[in-house]
Amino acid sequence: MxxxxxxxxxxxxxxxxxxxxxxxxxxxxxxxxxxxxxxxxxxxxxxxxxxxxxxxxxxxxxxxxxxxxxxxxxxxxxxxxxxxxxxxxxxxxxxxxxxxKNNTLMRQSSRRLYKQRRRILKKYTVRQSHKCADKHRNLHMNNLNRFRQIIREGPDYICISCRLALFRNQEHIQSYFNYSSTIEKKWICKLCSDKIKKRQMPSRAIVNKLKVCEVPSELKKLNNLEKHLIALRLPFMKIVNLTSGKVSSRFAQKGTKGPLHCVPSDVQDTVTTLPRAVDKSMMVRLQLKRRLKYKAVWEEQLINPNNVRDALFILTKMHPAYKKLLAQSLAGLKM
Structure with missing residues (x-):
């Protein structure tokens, strides 16, 4: 050691x-x-x-x-x-x-925050869509209520200038005419009122040579089919009621549905094909079709050729479109 x-x-x-x-x-x-x-x-x-x-x-x-x-x-x-x-x-x-793989607290918190943001965004979008839908629904209901308030009364207000029957919102109570003899209210439409305030003649006023003449008795006594026979154009349309409920079909607003056809009619051929009237009370059964080759009948009614003749004579004197009818064609209907 x-x-x-x-x-x-x-x-x-x-x-x-x-x-x-x-x-x-x-x-x-x-x-x-x-x-x-x-x-x-x-x-x-x-x-x-x-x-x-x-x-x-x-x-x-x-x-x-x-x-x-x-x-x-x-x-x-x-x-x-x-x-x-x-x-x-x-x-x-x-x-x-x-x-x-790691399910730590950081991952859990980040996932929780992500889901919270998604939930808030979804709730916000749903709420906004509901707000927009409620807004449009309220706007539609307000417009509908306003329209019903307007048409609650029919077109019973007659303008003193143009004699048009309009709704209440289209008329004014006149305040620049003095009617001391009458107590009733006088109505004037907005178009005529604006023109009169500018000291101008309304374009559709009655005094502007737009007065409707009285219908002659020869045209008044015609039925529907007789009117169609002497018409230059025959409109075919389907008319329906626009309103429903308590308003009767007579006073309801009307509208067209489906296609509208305007068929020209040759009145001269119609006059020549009608049978000669033997008596003033002679009646003829007649069928009206859209076209001759069609089987379906649009209208069927009894007509009086003598009434058709008288109405055509009156129209040739009053209406410029009927002056082209030949005199001998009309004379063929004479007794």
């Missing part, structure tokens, strides 16, 4: 004093340790665990070493991420897998 201690002391003194020996001893020891590290697995694992423990202790205890280690590791990671595409793809894939 004394011999070993004496040898150790001698080697230590030589190691401290002789530099050449110290260098040779260090190189020999490092080579021996490297060879043992590469060949002996147990020794290598012990060195690794010891070094990891030393680094962890130094990392937790020494703040300067900790900051330097963080900065150095960040630089190395960013450099590898930018230069190596495989590492970059692996990092992205690892982050995605971690987000999908």
């Amino acid at each position: 004394q011999q070993k201690e004496r040898i150790k002391k001698h080697i230590l003194l030589k190691h401290h004093k002789n530099t050449k020996f110290r260098v040779e001893n260090n190189t020999h020891a490092s080579r021996h340790i490297l060879n043992k590290y590469h060949n002996d697995t147990i020794f290598r694992n012990e060195i690794k665990t010891r070094s990891k423990i030393d680094i962890l202790n130094k990392y937790h205890n020494n703040s300067d070493f900790r900051t330097q280690y963080k900065a150095r590791s960040k630089q190395q990671v960013s450099k590898k991420y930018k230069s190596d595409p495989t590492i970059r793809l692996k990092t992205i894939e690892r982050a995605m897998n971690w987000y999908h």
